[in-house]
Amino acid sequence: MANTKSAEKRMRQNAKRRERNRAARSTMRTEIKKVRTALDQGELDIAVQQLPRTVEIIDRAAHKGVIHANAAARTKSRLTRAVARASGAAAEGPAPKAKKPAARKAAAKKPAAKKAAAKKAAKGKAKVEGE
Numbered sequence: 369m370a371n372t373k374s375a376e377k378r379m380r381q382n383a384k385r386r387e388r389n390r391a392a393r394s395t396m397r398t399e400i401k402k403v404r405t406a407l408d409q410g411e412l413d414i415a416v417q418q419l420p421r422t423v424e425i426i427d428r429a430a431h432k433g434v435i436h437a438n439a440a441a442r443t444k445s446r447l448t449r450a451v452a453r454a455s456g457a458a459a460e461g462p463a464p465k466a467k468k469p470a471a472r473k474a475a476a477k478k479p480a481a482k483k484a485a486a487k488k489a490a491k492g493k494a495k496v497e498g499e
Contacts, residue, residue: 392434399425403447408456417453422447 370376397421406415430440
């Protein structure tokens with residue numbers, strides 16, 4: 369139990385915030401379930417119609433700090449992909465970047481010793497030219 373006035377106030381604040389967060393999380397989960405249920409039952413038009421509202425609610429929960437921003441992004445991505453897959457359309461978004469071959473990456477990086485030697489040599493040249 370709280371011993372000071374400030375601790376009692378903090379308990380009251382935490383209780384209020386907990387209730388708000390629970391309500392927001394519950395709403396978010398319900399909306400997600402609506403989209404998933406529509407997909408499971410093959411009601412694609414309902415799922416497509418419900419998706420923007422669900423994404424908005426997930427964003428709101430992330431903005432309020434109810435869930436982490438990355439968790440919100442992950443959930444939205446999974447829902448969007450599921451709806452896109454069900455509708456037969458490709459999920460919208462940027463195409464994945466092609467990775468560089470490992471040999472080129474290794475060749476581009478110099479070992480630390482070589483970098484240091486090159487730096488010293490350049491410094492020495494600057495002094496000679498400056499004289």
